[in-house]
Amino acid sequence: MNERWSLAAGHVPESIVLVLLAVAVLMAVGEGLAAFRRPRAPVARRVAAGLLALRLAALGALLAVAFELTLRVEQVTPAGRRLVVLVDASASMALADAEQEGDEPQSRQARLEAAWQRSADARVGWRDDGLVVEVRGFDLGSRPYTGELAETLAVQPRGEGSDLARALGELSQPEPDRAPLAGVVVISDGLVAPDPAADAQVRAVAEGLGVPVTTLSAGAPHIRDVSVAQVRAGEFAFVENVVELEAEIVAHGLSGTATTVELRRNGLPVASQSLRLGADGVPSEVRFEVAPDRVGQFVYEIAVPPQPREATEANNTRAFVVKVLRDKVRVLHVAGRPDWDVRALRTLLRRDPNVELLSYYILRGLDDIAREDTTAALSLIPFPTDELFEEQLGSFDLIILHNFDSVLHQVEQYLDNIAQYVEDGGALVLIGGDLAFGDLGYALPELAALLPVDTRTRAPLEHEPFRPSLTEAGRRHPITAWLATADEGWAQLPALDDHNPLSTNPRGETIGAATLLSHPDDTDPRGRGRPILAVAEPGRGRTMVLSTGSTWRLGFAPDLPLIDGARPYDLLWLSAVRWLLRDDSSGRLTLETDKPRYRVGETVELQAKTWSAGYAPEPGIAVSWSLRPLAPGPDGQPAKALAEGQWTTDGLGRAREALQELPVGAYVASARRELAEGAVSADDADGLGEHEVRRVFIVEPPGRELAEVDADPGITRLAALAEATGGEALSAVDGDALPRRIPLTEPQADRDGLRVDARRDLPLWNGWVALLLLLATFGGEWLLRRRQGEP
Structure with a gap:
């Protein structure tokens, strides 16, 4: 334990006071120096030096009182260095894969937790060495793990993505009150970059930290899965005009398997194609040509049926919204x-x-x-x-x-x-x-x-x-x-x-x-x-x-x-x-959503508006609304409503409803207003201007997180990241545990990273000591000057 001394000002005078104080000090010091430099006998010069010392001491005492100076004594010890462990909590960590083909698959999360327990002794050793170990989970953001969670890492991985670049970037922010960063551990399946540009960003951010990044891969090389990896479709189409909808189907562990790819509209099949799945990771192109037969907004889906022992079914469908317009x-x-x-x-x-x-x-x-000859040539x-x-x-x-x-x-x-x-x-x-x-x-x-x-x-x-x-x-x-x-x-x-x-x-x-x-x-x-x-x-x-x-x-x-x-x-x-022709701006009742696609957890806002026959906003109108899954029920009838209610439009003819926590799927929201002779339903999917109007939208699963499920690219990515930063690449599949001597930066011999254990403040301006010092210095100088005959 070391002792650190410092001066702290308890008060800073106003600007005018500071100026006057500075002028007075400079004049006093200048006059004292001038008196000291005058020619004198040897004895007189010693007296002049004493006068200058007394004046400087007096000025110091005066400044201590003016600024309320306090002597701060701190007992400090080295705070150690910080080791941050970043744990992947995205949805891909819940996938099960195996080391060898035919082995029983194990979830990546279970493999991660087992590797963390094998590293228990290493974690104790890190703390014994004075390291501050900080555990953080990350998906699209990062958050600290504390208590039992930090000891077990037992979470349900549901994150919508794996933004490792953001999690690493947060560690680069300056934090003066915390121990300096000495190293980083990343435990993940490595599926943290959907494209080469994102991969390069992750590496650049990691290298910018200036510390070794040790990686522990939780993925295994063998997985059974088929996914709709990518869909290419426009947001608009024209009625009775052929439009192409394309998709890439990617499979792993299912090479040569025959399957069917289905195209659905509003939950009902409209086309299908037979497909034989390709080699692992090789995309198979599927193209559908459809000619929409009516105007409106529709949810299309491209779907592949689940396969036996498939790692996840969440990526077997991909939904998108297409608005069909009139061509002619x-x-x-x-x-x-x-x-x-x-x-x-x-x-x-x-x-x-x-x-x-x-x-x-x-x-x-x-x-x-009656009188025309219909056989005539010019008839x-x-x-x-x-x-x-x-x-x-x-x-x-x-x-x-x-x-x-x-x-x-x-x-x-x-x-x-x-x-x-x-x-x-x-x-x-x-x-x-x-x-x-x-x-x-x-x-x-x-x-x-x-x-x-x-x-x-x-x-x-x-x-x-x-x-x-x-x-x-x-x-x-x-x-x-x-x-x-x-x-x-x-x-x-x-x-x-x-x-x-x-x-x-x-x-x-x-x-x-x-x-x-x-x-x-x-x-x-x-x-x-x-x-x-x-x-x-x-x-x-x-x-x-x-x-x-x-x-x-x-x-x-x-x-x-x-x-x-x-x-x-x-x-x-x-x-x-x-x-x-019922242009979008001509409806007596309109219903809109703020966007056609939502992520899980986002709030869906329905917005209705009513108009009179003269197209003035119509307040006080009762509008009933409902929300139901777009796909029909088992009996072919519309699915049961998930939510419904009654609106009364405000003074501007508006009504709103916020829908929260909707699960993944396609939905149809409908609104209905009563007229003098009852309501009239509309079969038109666009519905604008009808007395019953509809809007469709989709709630999507975790983005592109499950579009890529093969761990091999992730294992390679993590190994390259460790090599580029001077860390160590480990594999949970191989039974590796985090090492007791983990790669860290060398400690720096400066004041960073000191922990204050005790602090004591001694006021220099308050009490009898300060008063006695002022009297002794100013009085001593005055008496000595009188004895020497100085003015």
Whole structure:
């Protein structure tokens, strides 16, 4: 035990005091030195030296009082050096492997614990040598092991990864109150670097510590396992377009085994391939080509069936989320006669490369057919009503009947098919004109109930220019919201030529009907402006009625203003098409997750939002929600709900739910809102805008931790790490134990690593000693000066 002395200041005066004190000390010392240097006799010089000594002693006493100096006496002993043991706690340590093929496999964790017990004597010896032994577990981070855990290392290895570089890097942080690092021991299977770049990082961090790193490998060379090691798939796909999904299957101990690789969508198989597993560690490529048949968000899985005595089944599947989008929108556009409005809409739709347009002009009616010679060479083809409205009706995403008389053109008998098409999720647009609403052609009850206007009364075309008024619902609706942001609204746009004087559907509230544009002067019997543009959401479909055939003027009038760089006509119709086809921004109820993939232990946040028919946030709406596994139950029915509840949306129409501690798997979250006539379910997996919406997501197992299970690369990696840092490479499979004389850095002969066993503080400024010293020094100098006749 050694004694260490030091001075400690208990008080530091303010800046102005320090300046004054420094000036006074310098003046006193300077004057004393000047007096000492004056020529004197030998005896007088000894007196001058005594005067200088008394002055310096007095100044020292004054400074001790000013700074409240304390003499600190510490009893110190060498604290020894620190040896850190890093123990792998990742999921791969739970795998079982064997030294020889055919031997009974043993888990790497059990092998690690046995090697640690064999090293008990060595650990006692380390402490006897004064080493401070610190045990830490690591996976994606590190944490200390204490007490019994540090003596046994008995843990359940479940970590999601093995970030050895981070664990080593934490040891390089300066810690002045701790013993200096002298060595590191790493006990692991060595699967700590998924690629060469990470491997180089681990070695660089270890070498940067400047201490030997001894490694103890817990893995064995023989393991039975098959894994889906890697999947290559895009996040997006297009409906009816072939997309390739590729995977690498890696096997160990199963060379030549025949198996089947299966592709599943939302838990149900969609394709499979036969595969004969290759040699150990050699990846086998599997490629699936699928053409998604519907729009939506889907969880795909590539899976390999478990093999007998396989080390783990956690890596036999790999799930990923694919969002399927529309590639081309199929639109049927049927016009009663060609005119400028028909031409404008047809040109706009044909210009869009994502639209597959099928367009027909009706150039002859029943009278023309009756007197026409159908055998003539220039005879027009008959309008294919059966093919369009019966055979292929369901293949269209959008149907536009443009100034079309269903009676005149013999389509009235198919209106019930069109009504069913809308209820099943189709989109229908009716555009006015002189042929459209004058003869009750759309009065069929099944269809009339789905429209936002009343088509059970005649509404012949009226020719009177006008500028529509934007309603409150129109200010918020995706189709017309752009008008609300324009400087002068419709006032800056051309007037429209004509309109059909329609009334709103008396039961419009039951189908979410809303009038977006109304006539400024012409009113219905209830005193409301007649609808010019109205929309509804019946069943799972959407309908729109435009009671004028002159919107083409929004694209071709002279001095036409541009809004955000686009023609008003383009804005109106492109917004309408997006809404009709249920673009992501047009849903009345939306449900989202903050991301499509989660790690085990992460919180999943569901976020719902409700909108009114006028697309204002709708508060106070009851929304029921549930969460269930995506895969169906044994009976083929949806799995039992894991969680469910009821939301009431806040003032902004929002609701949230946090889901925690979900196990690995694929899940579907659904939300459902009640409408005036009950809820309507949706089969569409995307579900946006439906009254029942769904979102799928996956909770993944420990990352890529189990994608690589063979211990051979890990054994090589640990041996190279030990060699590069001057440590020793050991193997638990060979029965090695940690050595009593473990490689360490040489101790440094400096003050680092001293432990304070006792401390005693002696105040130099407080008490009678300090007062006596001040009086003796200042008084002694004064008396001596008087005797010598000094000033």
